[in-house]
Structure formats: structure tokens, C-alpha cells
Amino acid sequence: MPELPEVETVVRSIAPLTGERILNAEFRNLRILRGGDPDALAGRLRDRRLLAVQRYGKFIVASMEGGGYLTVHLGMTGRLLLGAAPGKHTHAIFTFPRATLLFDDSRQFGSIEFSEDFPRRVARLGPEPLEIPFDEFAAALQRHKTRIKSLLLNQTFVRGVGNIYADEALFRAGIHPQALTHRIRRDRARKLYDAIVAVLTEAIAAGGSSISDYVDAEGRPGFFQISHRVYQRTGEPCTACQTPIRRIVVTQRSSHFCPRCQRR
DNA sequence: ATCGGTACCTGCACGC
DNA sequence: TGCGTGCAGGTACCGA
Numbered sequence: 001m002p003e004l005p006e007v008e009t010v011v012r013s014i015a016p017l018t019g020e021r022i023l024n025a026e027f028r029n030l031r032i033l034r035g036g037d038p039d040a041l042a043g044r045l046r047d048r049r050l051l052a053v054q055r056y057g058k059f060i061v062a063s064m065e066g067g068g069y070l071t072v073h074l075g076m077t078g079r080l081l082l083g084a085a086p087g088k089h090t091h092a093i094f095t096f097p098r099a100t101l102l103f104d105d106s107r108q109f110g111s112i113e114f115s116e117d118f119p120r121r122v123a124r125l126g127p128e129p130l131e132i133p134f135d136e137f138a139a140a141l142q143r144h145k146t147r148i149k150s151l152l153l154n155q156t157f158v159r160g161v162g163n164i165y166a167d168e169a170l171f172r173a174g175i176h177p178q179a180l181t182h183r184i185r186r187d188r189a190r191k192l193y194d195a196i197v198a199v200l201t202e203a204i205a206a207g208g209s210s211i212s213d214y215v216d217a218e219g220r221p222g223f224f225q226i227s228h229r230v231y232q233r234t235g236e237p238c239t240a241c242q243t244p245i246r247r248i249v250v251t252q253r254s255s256h257f258c259p260r261c262q263r264r
Numbered sequence: 265a266t267c268g269g270t271a272c273c274t275g276c277a278c279g280c
Numbered sequence: 281t282g283c284g285t286g287c288a289g290g291t292a293c294c295g296a
Binding site: 031075076077089105106107108109144145146150212251252 | 266267268269274275276
């Protein structure tokens with residue numbers, strides 16, 4: 001489900017929990033809980049306040065009173081829900097004085113992890129796409145030798161871009177998903193950089209994309225899917241030239257593009 | 265050191 | 281109604 005704009009929207013919707021104390025934590029599914037005994041972790045979290053909740057790419061990191069970090073990743077279908085009733089796919093329940101926060105995830109690709117130090121896998125991520133300077137972005141394109149779609153999905157390149165926003169940005173920049181990164185010229189790299197910034201900014205403003213079931217912590221869907229020009233629009237006419245949108249597989253992921261606007 | 269491919273898991277839409 | 285297939289916002293890990 002969630003790429004940078006969706007995770008950003010979720011983080012904003014749980015902002016009221018900042019400074020609040022965890023009265024109880026319950027873990028029902030050990031698959032999503034990384035490295036740690038559920039009861040020990042519940043004990044470690046109990047009566048501690050959330051000092052800050054921040055997004056790093058697609059990761060949500062809460063720094064805890066008394067030290068340590070609670071890291072949440074939503075995977076494909078994960079949700080954080082305030083004031084919802086627990087269900088079949090509820091894997092964790094955090095009780096606060098005035099709210100209950102659930103972690104639901106039908107596919108169980110998401111995760112919750114507690115670490116005393118800042119989480120390693122978050123520290124390893126590349127820069128935020130809305131913060132990286134253009135020169136650094138362009139240099140990284142030259143340094144790698146792979147397909148652009150694959151690099152955009154690589155979280156050590158920039159963090160937070162996923163399949164939807166990679167396809168949408170490539171369309172706006174007029175770049176074929178299989179284009180080799182080191183052969184992209186500077187003017188094209190500039191278009192791509194601008195397209196990534198624009199598409200992410202617009203998507204955040206729209207509350208993200210709700211493809212099948214994404215909602216924020218208050219249960220509100222996003223509406224950026226209305227603005228998708230290629231993602232899951234296979235066969236529909238290109239908004240620029242009417243050519244039918246095509247779907248191909250690049251690095252095991254679907255890629256949607258206009259064969260006329262995005263030549264190799 | 266970088267890469268591409270595969271595994272992880274459930275649910276849904278589709279054709280038969 | 282059921283069954284098989286393919287597809288779905290993700291990352292981690294493996295071997296080349």
C-alpha cells in the first residue's frame with residue numbers, strides 16, 4: 001500500500017499521539033515483530049511516552065522516553081488505525097490514555113521493531129527525495145549501471161519512492177522504465193528530478209493514493225489515484241498522445257508507461 | 265560491491 | 281460453487 005506520500009499522511013494523522021504515554025502494548029503476531037520477545041517488549045514500552053514520531057522514506061520511527069526507537073514499516077498492506085476495532089489481521093495494539101492504535105496488516109509484509117539504537121535499516125537508507133540536491137541525484141544516476149525503474153525503487157538511492165510514484169514520475173519526465181541510468185543525460189535527469197518532487201508533493205497534498213484499501217489512521221482514503229496518468233491504466237489512452245498505456249515487467253515489478261511519450 | 269531473482273503472505277478478480 | 285491462475289503500494293536475502 002504505502003509509499004512516501006501515504007506514510008507521510010499516516011504519520012501526520014497519528015501526530016496527536018506525540019507526547020502521549022503507552023499504557024499497554026500487545027503483540028498478537030510474532031511474524032511482524034522483529035527480533036524480540038513480545039512480553040519483554042511490552043514491558044519495555046509500558047508507561048513510556050512517544051517523544052517524536054518521524055518518517056524516514058517509508059519507515060515510521062518513534063523515539064521513546066527513556067531511550068530506544070520503535071520502528072514501524074507498513075509493507076504492502078499495513079495500516080495504523082486510531083480508534084478502530086481489532087480484527088482478523090490486527091497484529092499489535094497500543095493503548096494510550098485517550099486512544100487505541102492498531103497495527104493491521106493482511107499480507108504481513110509489514111514489521112514492528114524496537115531497538116535501543118537508531119535502527120540500522122533506517123540508517124542505511126538513501127536521502128529523502130524531497131531533500132536531495134539535484135547535483136547529488138544526477139551524480140548517483142551516473143554512478144549506477146542499472147535500469148532507471150529499478151534504481152528508483154532502490155531505497156538506498158532515494159528513500160520512499162515505490163512502484164506507483166516511480167511510474168508516474170517516469171511518465172512525466174518522458175523516460176522509458178528500462179532506460180539505463182548512466183546513459184540518461186543531464187537535461188533528462190533534471191526533468192526526472194523535478195517530476196519526482198512534483199508527483200510526491202502533489203500526492204502528499206492529496207493524502208496519498210488509495211488503490212484498493214489504503215486509509216490513514218483516521219480511516220480517510222487518499223485521492224491521488226484520480227491523478228495517476230499511467231499506474232494501473234494499461235490499455236487506456238495516454239493523457240498526452242492517446243496511445244494506449246502499456247504494462248511490462250521490469251525487475252519483477254509491473255511498469256506502466258506510454259510507448260510513444262517514453263521512448264527507449 | 266552491485267545487480268537481479270526469489271521468498272515471504274493473504275485477498276481479490278478472472279476464466280473455466 | 282469451487283478451483284486454478286495471476287496480480288497487488290513492500291523489503292530481505294541469496295548467489296552470480
